[in-house]
Amino acid sequence: MTDALTDNILVLVRHGESEWNRLNLFTGWRNPDLTEKGVIEARVAGRMIRDNGAKFDIAFTSVLKRAQHTLDIILSELDQPDVPIVRDAALNERDYGELSGLNKDEARKKWGEAQVRDWRRSYDIPPPGGESLKDTLARVRPYYDSAIWPQITQSKNVIIVAHGNSLRSLIMILEGLSGDEILQRELATGAPILYRLGADGRAIDRKDLLPARSLAAPPEDRIV
Numbered sequence: 001m002t003d004a005l006t007d008n009i010l011v012l013v014r015h016g017e018s019e020w021n022r023l024n025l026f027t028g029w030r031n032p033d034l035t036e037k038g039v040i041e042a043r044v045a046g047r048m049i050r051d052n053g054a055k056f057d058i059a060f061t062s063v064l065k066r067a068q069h070t071l072d073i074i075l076s077e078l079d080q081p082d083v084p085i086v087r088d089a090a091l092n093e094r095d096y097g098e099l100s101g102l103n104k105d106e107a108r109k110k111w112g113e114a115q116v117r118d119w120r121r122s123y124d125i126p127p128p129g130g131e132s133l134k135d136t137l138a139r140v141r142p143y144y145d146s147a148i149w150p151q152i153t154q155s156k157n158v159i160i161v162a163h164g165n166s167l168r169s170l171i172m173i174l175e176g177l178s179g180d181e182i183l184q185r186e187l188a189t190g191a192p193i194l195y196r197l198g199a200d201g202r203a204i205d206r207k208d209l210l211p212a213r214s215l216a217a218p219p220e221d222r223i224v
C-alpha cells in the first residue's frame with residue numbers, strides 16, 4: 001500500500017444506510033431513500049475521501065435514489081459539486097426478483113436459513129425471478145469495459161457509488177477474484193475503498209478508508 005495518490009484513482013462507495021436496510025427488507029431494484037443515519041454515513045464518507053486528497057473528474061452511479069443521494073452528499077462534502085455524473089442501471093443492485101420487499105428474517109422462516117443464504121451469498125443461484133451475483137457481473141463487466149475503464153485510461157480520477165452486489169462485481173474485476181473469493185467480502189454502507197490501478201486495469205493497491213470506529217457507526221452495524 002502507498003499513501004501517495006497518483007493517476008488512475010478509482011474510489012468505490014456503497015450507498016449509506018437506506019430505509020429498507022433499516023427495516024431489514026430485500027431491496028434490489030426497489031427505490032427507498034437514505035435514512036438519517038445513511039445521510040451521516042455519506043457525509044463521513046465524503047470527509048474520509050477528502051482527507052485522502054482525492055479529486056475526481058467523473059462520477060458513476062446507478063439509477064437508484066439511495067446511491068445517487070449518497071453520491072450527491074459525498075461530492076458536496078468534497079466541495080466538488082460540479083463533477084459530471086453518469087447514471088446507469090448497469091450499476092444497480094442485483095435484482096432480487098420475488099424476494100424484493102420481503103423481510104429477510106421472515107424469508108428465513110419461510111424458506112429456511114440455507115436456502116436464503118444460497119440466494120443471498122451464492123455466486124450463481126438466483127433468487128426466484130431475480131439475478132445471481134454471476135448475472136450481475138455479466139451486466140457490470142461490459143459497462144465497466146465500455147464506460148468506466150476508458151475514463152481511467154485517460155488518467156481521469158473516478159468515483160463509483162453503487163450497491164453491495166454491483167460493487168462486489170466490480171471488485172471481482174479489479175482484484176481478479178473468483179466467485180467463491182468475493183463471497184467472503186461484506187461491504188459496509190458508506191465505506192469508501194480507494195484503488196490505484198495499473199495499465200492492465202487491475203488494482204495495484206487498495207486502501208479501505210473506514211476506520212475501525214467511525215463517527216457515524218462501527219462497521220459491524222453497517223453490514224446489512
Ligand SMILES: O=C(O)[C@@H](CO)OP(=O)(O)O
Pocket residue numbers: 021025026027028029093096120164165224
Ligand atoms: O437487499 C438488498 O438489495 C441487498 C443489499 O442490502 O441485500 P443482500 O445483502 O441480501 O444482498
